[in-house]
Amino acid sequence: MVLSPQLVIFDCDGVVIDSEVISANVLIDKLALLGADIDMAFVQQHFLGCQFATVAEKIKHLLSISLPDDFEHQYREQLLIAFEHDLTVTQGVKDVLARLDVPCCIATSSSLARTTKALSVVGLTDVFAGRVFTASDVKHGKPAPDLFLHAANCMGVAPEHCLVIEDSFFGVSAAVAAKMPVIHYVGGGHISVQAHPVATAYPQVPVLTHWNTFARIVPNIMR
Structure with a gap:
């Protein structure tokens, strides 16, 4: 050191x-609409610290879900709204x-x-x-x-x-x-x-x- x-x-x-609990909850909720059932522990293990492109790749590999083209945009919009209230x-x-x-x-x-x-x-x-x-x-x-x-x-x-x-x-x-x-x-x-x-x-x-x-x-x- x-x-x-x-x-x-x-x-x-x-x-x-x-912010990570807020971000994870938004992601979990949006992925649930696509049929994924994940929790905070899953997010921490696989997504924490990754840029979104890497997260999308991991979602495809781990959950067999290809994200819609507008998923990232909608996720970011919803997240910024949540930040305003809870961050x-x-x-x-x-x-x-x-x-x-x-x-x-x-x-x-x-x-x-x-x-x-x-x-x-x-x-x-x-x-x-x-x-x-x-x-x-x-x-x-x-x-x-x-x-x-x-x-x-x-x-x-x-x-x-x-x-x-x-x-x-x-x-x-x-x-x-x-x-x-x-x-x-x-x-x-x-x-x-x-x-x-x-x-x-x-x-x-x-x-x-x-x-x-x-x-x-x-x-x-x-x-």
Whole structure:
């Protein structure tokens, strides 16, 4: 673990914003209309941290469902409506962002439009202005390292001097592949810590259960 990183790279969904339960419920409801019977555990295991194109491929492979052409558009529209009513930040993250003494950015598998809207709803637009990087910026999304490496390059920081905060197996895998120190955040409302694949695959990765303990893990970057 880098005790004094020069850049903190946050995943967005499930790390900065507590959105994964909302997103999963919208997806579960829409897939139910197509005959799929899945639950939150299924979403966490197979879809968490993936860009939508990958989710669509997994739906076809795992559920034998080819999504209608307008499915993604309808899903995103319904999700943004749900965000307006229910979206919050993860508990304590605003305090961490206010106390960070190094630059930070977002690197997310979500679309720029969705991320921009989400940050606006929770009042974090100014915090990450000009420092939001999405899967559309690179050829290969998570679990490939491309997005994190792209974010680091744009921010002018070497990979080994970055610290990634991720909640998903695919996100942690991407950070490991990028050779960046990573913390596994499990404080979101969607996380089931028991038997989480990150703990099995990457037992060396530190776990953060609540933002109020973040300063204990990396004290040298907090005011």
